[in-house]
Amino acid sequence: MKRAALVLALAIPLLLAATLSARPAYAHTATKAGDINMEVGWGTEPPLLGQLNTITVQVTKISDGKPVVNAFASADVTVSKGGDNKKLEVLPAEKEGLYSAQIIPTQLGQLSVTIGGTIAGQKVNNTVQVEDVADTKILTFPTASGTSGGNGGGDGSSQGVPQGFVDQMRSVISDLTNRIDNATSSAQNASVSAQKVSQDVNSIKTQADRSYLVGMVGIGVGVAGIAVAARALSRKA
Template identity: 55%
Template sequence: MKKAAVALAFALPLLLFGFLKPAFAHNKAEVGDLELVGGWGIEPPLIGQLNTIVIQVTTISDDKPVTNAFASASVVVKKGGVQKELALRPAEQAGWYEAEIIPTQLGQYAVAFTGSINQQQVNTQIELEDVEDSKKLNFPEAGSDPGQGIPEGFIEQMRAVLTDLTVQIEDANNSAQDANDVARNAAESASETRGAADRAFMVGIVGVGVGVAGIAIAAIALSRKA
């Protein structure tokens, strides 16, 4: 009797733990001798929160896990008419696979399987639990206390961003000033060059005039000698 009582004392917590452990809202599909079970790694799934889609593959006849199940099969997650291929990787437990995902819309999602798993052709899908709004779990409500809810380090991050913007604006102003100085110097150089060219042109005109006058004087002199 004492041994039975001791055994019951040890077994009772295990039984209670088995009854009290959380139940995951995973759905399943059976194809031939395969059982596919799928669901969210974190439940309830919340919009905008990192989560995982977990898939378990076992054989119905002997309840054994199927390893390397998706070597010849494609698995996509679907939301309405949009779908995306899942990059499933083996989990620690044999027969389990997982892929990270951030759900961005509320409502129901589904996982579709096509191809060959364990030499069995599959073309089926599993519906997942609806993605919910995170507001139902928020506490305290955002904005309920002006002094609360500001992420740690947010003010320092904003100060660093503003400082960086100020430095960029000052650098831009300095670059603009340098460009303005270069343009002004170029304009002054062009003006000086144009003035020098004008003076050279006037000197040339005067020289031509003097040459023409000399020719005229020489012609008059020759005519008188004749």
Template identity: 55%
Template sequence: MRRAILAVALAVPLLLAAFSLRPAFAHSEAEVGDIRIIGGWENEPPLLGQLNAIYIQVERISDGSPVTNAFSSTDVNIVKGGESKALEVLPAEEAGVYLADIIPTQLGQYAITFQGTISGQQVNTQVEIEDVEDSRSLNFPESGDTGTGVPQGFVDEMRAVISDLTTQIDSANTTAEEARDTALAAAEIKAEADRAYLVGIVGIGVGVAGIAIAAVALRKS
């Protein structure tokens, strides 16, 4: 019995220490009248280009009770720098909790703005949420690795060889086209020469025939 009590006594501090070491969500809050709005990212830390969601919790300060249907008359926007985007806020399974899917595309801090009425309370406030981080700090393997076990240097060399072969093929095609054009030109020149030779032969034949006719005529006279 004493051993069981001792084991429990030792386990409780260890459990408390374990829970105390869990990272706390970097959620911020704003209070308007009896309404408390808590906002942040659903997945933290938020990473650049990764699907995430805006987490919003609405409760009454007086008794801590959740506020349902909180945004039926309230516009909710996410703001980064000078740009803003309306959020499609949907209720989560837990009462008083709402989510809006989003993919952050810039590093740095974002804010959620609220303007309208929540449970009869006029609301015009904003909540700043945790900075979006670059995912490269969590990448593994390093982005220089292709993930296939092939060294990046070898891949780069193969790309260079392929590029060189492509250039040589293009050059060979150009040379072949030039040779073909030259051959066509030579064939045309030869054809012209053949025609000129034929015309010359015909001319000579006509001349010889004329001389023969003239000789016969002289002999008769």
């Protein structure tokens, strides 16, 4: 029993270390293009939903390890998530070769960062994934509502809705509202077009009815004239 307990005590730390090492660690990710090395990451970690942060890029030369100045004179940094893309305004930081661009992440999950253009005469078009955006509830305390639960130290899940969830729902509702407005506008335009077509059809029908009536009157007059002429001829005979 003592030997089994000793083996278990030694195995648990090893298993924990293996589990932690298996997790993807983004932090600052290095990517290379020719003689240019770029380390990309968040200025503040962990990045939190709705909180001002920065995307940082450290640019150095691989050959001598020296920082590259004015690296983004002919290059851009673009962040993307799903089908959305945004070009960031990159500014040099105090440390030589370090650059940063402000951003407020508005969705949970992973962002991709693409660096494209020319840096120190080297063409670059590199994309990396940065650390996932997390919910603010991992750091907030006490709960936003400021109320105390009746269970004397629960996890606070019943003490109010997390701000991150509220922000996400607000974004979803805004998107749905825009889509409904667009659909309503399209439906109204279609209704107006249908009414115009109906009016045009009625107008054509009215004109056709008038033409038909005029034609029938003309035929009637013609028939009457023939009848009068025939009667006149019969009298002469």
